[in-house]
Amino acid sequence: MAQIRYFHLTLFLSAVWFTYHVIRLARKAFTGPLSKIPGPLVCRFSNLPLKLATLQGRRVFFVDGLHHKYGTCVRISPEEFSIVDLPSTRAIHKVGGNYGKSLWYARFTGETDGVQSMFSIADSKEHSQRRKQFSNAFSERALLEFWEPLVEGRVKLAVQNIKEKAQTGGADVLAWFTFMATDVISELAFGRSFKTLEAGEKSPYLHDLEHAAIRDMLTEELSVIMKTICYLPIPALQHFLGSRQRLIEYGRSSLQRGKVQENDMTIFSKVFADNGVSANSLSDFEKIREAKSMIIAGTDTTAITLTYLVWAVLKHPEVQQKLVEEVKTLRPDFSSQDARKLRYLSMVTDEALRLYGAVPGGLPRTVPKGGRELGGYFFPEGTVVTTQAYTLHRDPSVFAQPLEFNPERWESPTKEMTDALLPFGAGSRICIGMHLAKMEMALAAATFFRECPTARLSSAMTDGMMELENYFLVAPKGHKCEVVM
Numbered sequence: 230m231a232q233i234r235y236f237h238l239t240l241f242l243s244a245v246w247f248t249y250h251v252i253r254l255a256r257k258a259f260t261g262p263l264s265k266i267p268g269p270l271v272c273r274f275s276n277l278p279l280k281l282a283t284l285q286g287r288r289v290f291f292v293d294g295l296h297h298k299y300g301t302c303v304r305i306s307p308e309e310f311s312i313v314d315l316p317s318t319r320a321i322h323k324v325g326g327n328y329g330k331s332l333w334y335a336r337f338t339g340e341t342d343g344v345q346s347m348f349s350i351a352d353s354k355e356h357s358q359r360r361k362q363f364s365n366a367f368s369e370r371a372l373l374e375f376w377e378p379l380v381e382g383r384v385k386l387a388v389q390n391i392k393e394k395a396q397t398g399g400a401d402v403l404a405w406f407t408f409m410a411t412d413v414i415s416e417l418a419f420g421r422s423f424k425t426l427e428a429g430e431k432s433p434y435l436h437d438l439e440h441a442a443i444r445d446m447l448t449e450e451l452s453v454i455m456k457t458i459c460y461l462p463i464p465a466l467q468h469f470l471g472s473r474q475r476l477i478e479y480g481r482s483s484l485q486r487g488k489v490q491e492n493d494m495t496i497f498s499k500v501f502a503d504n505g506v507s508a509n510s511l512s513d514f515e516k517i518r519e520a521k522s523m524i525i526a527g528t529d530t531t532a533i534t535l536t537y538l539v540w541a542v543l544k545h546p547e548v549q550q551k552l553v554e555e556v557k558t559l560r561p562d563f564s565s566q567d568a569r570k571l572r573y574l575s576m577v578t579d580e581a582l583r584l585y586g587a588v589p590g591g592l593p594r595t596v597p598k599g600g601r602e603l604g605g606y607f608f609p610e611g612t613v614v615t616t617q618a619y620t621l622h623r624d625p626s627v628f629a630q631p632l633e634f635n636p637e638r639w640e641s642p643t644k645e646m647t648d649a650l651l652p653f654g655a656g657s658r659i660c661i662g663m664h665l666a667k668m669e670m671a672l673a674a675a676t677f678f679r680e681c682p683t684a685r686l687s688s689a690m691t692d693g694m695m696e697l698e699n700y701f702l703v704a705p706k707g708h709k710c711e712v713v714m
């Protein structure tokens with residue numbers, strides 16, 4: 230008898246809980262300023278469509294599709310709104326706009342324990358203090374003075390390997406550019422390169438980084454399932470889950486080694502102190518977090534964009550011919566500045582960044598105190614608004630025939646075009662590694678087309694393999710890009 234009473238009580242309480250939530254969701258969906266924002270009915274109640282798209286690697290395309298249907302401002306989940314008109318994008322990202330990064334960044338990077346890297350810090354003031362500690366190390370001046378020989382050396386070795394392999398069967402440019410970017414950023418962060426170019430394969434640290442990224446993404450999207458499975462005593466699973474701890478231990482021992490050898494030429498070096506503020510003053514754990522974050526942010530981003538640049542050029546023989554002629558004019562020991570002065574290479578790079586910049590979507594921000602008017606709608610404070618370069622870069626009113634790879638469009642660009650090109654983000658959170666990425670890309674593209682002027686795509690490469698998939702970054706679905714000579 231008592232059991233039946235408990236059963237009815239549980240049923241009653243569940244019904245109350247359910248009704249309360251339905252009413253709360255319905256109120257949110259159909260009343261208040263946000264209810265005026267268009268979007269699919271289901272997205273007013275559930276984030277399932279967005280979650281599914283994210284897990285299937287097509288978030289950016291899902292959101293782009295919604296913009297095509299509903300306009301420049303659209304509801305993508307009960308809690309999140311995407312806005313892609315240029316004035317709103319600029320307002321959200323502008324310096325002093327005070328739109329903090331949303332909590333998604335801390336969860337996505339697994340930095341929810343209070344020790345955050347520059348990438349995930351939400352608070353604008355705290356972020357600007359941290360960023361100041363690194364801005365000198367990543368300035369163009371410091372790059373030219375301290376890091377250019379390192380980048381040049383890694384680029385030469387990468388292209389030499391590509392050339393040899395391309396002549397004798399096939400070279401996967403994505404793999405070699407990934408090794409190159411890894412070696413550069415690992416030396417900047419830890420004072421010692423992972424030497425993946427010499428090994429011709431990813432280091433254990435990189436494997437752990439990949440596992441940690443997948444783990445963090447799954448924890449963000451499927452938290453209940455992840456909390457449950459982490460107790461299963463399966464060795465492979467436990468090894469996978471242990472990746473984050475191994476990264477911390479690697480970082481700790483690298484920093485220790487740096488101290489012992491007094492090797493101070495890293496991004497944390499006092500050499501780069503800005504008005505006495507250097508990243509040297511960070512705690513060891515903060516440095517470990519920053520180093521990990523920069524290796525993640527500075528590896529695949531550059532390698533993927535560069536790979537698409539090479540692929541897109543090889544798909545367009547007329548572009549390849551023009552580029553090959555141009556890079557021939559460089560002196561044999563050309564510098565990154567010489568390469569960046571090349572007009573056509575710069576047009577090709579802008580076009581590759583427009584269509585294939587590796588971070589084209591979903592930069593969520595929290596609306597600051599007092600709320601803000603954006604795109605004709607009022608957003609109360611605390612609302613999450615997100616922008617995406619993917620849609621902005623394909624706006625037909627700004628870029629004629631937007632889906633075509635056409636470097637010539639940058640011959641004499643309109644102001645709208647240059648304003649709308651935001652592959653590195655904008656404002657206070659603009660990519661701190663932008664100058665480094667541009668240096669690597671200019672040197673690598675120029676060296677590749679000088680050394681491999683007759684390169685072509687291998688017959689094994691299909692267009693489908695280079696279709697984009699999107700897990701925060703975009704990447705080729707086939708996970709490789711093979712060239713031959």
Ligand code: HEM
Nearest residue numbers: 348523526527530531534587588592653654658660662666
């Ligand atoms: C082609 C290559 C690259 C692309 C397309 C790219 C793109 C971006 C974008 C769009 C953002 C803004 C993210 C946001 O607002 O949420 C960003 C931020 C960032 N990037 Fe890059 N990036 C590239 C290379 C690099 C490199 C080489 C590094 C090396 C350190 C790097 C480090 C960072 C960091 C630390 C941030 C966070 C900056 C902050 O919040 O203050 N990136 N990047």
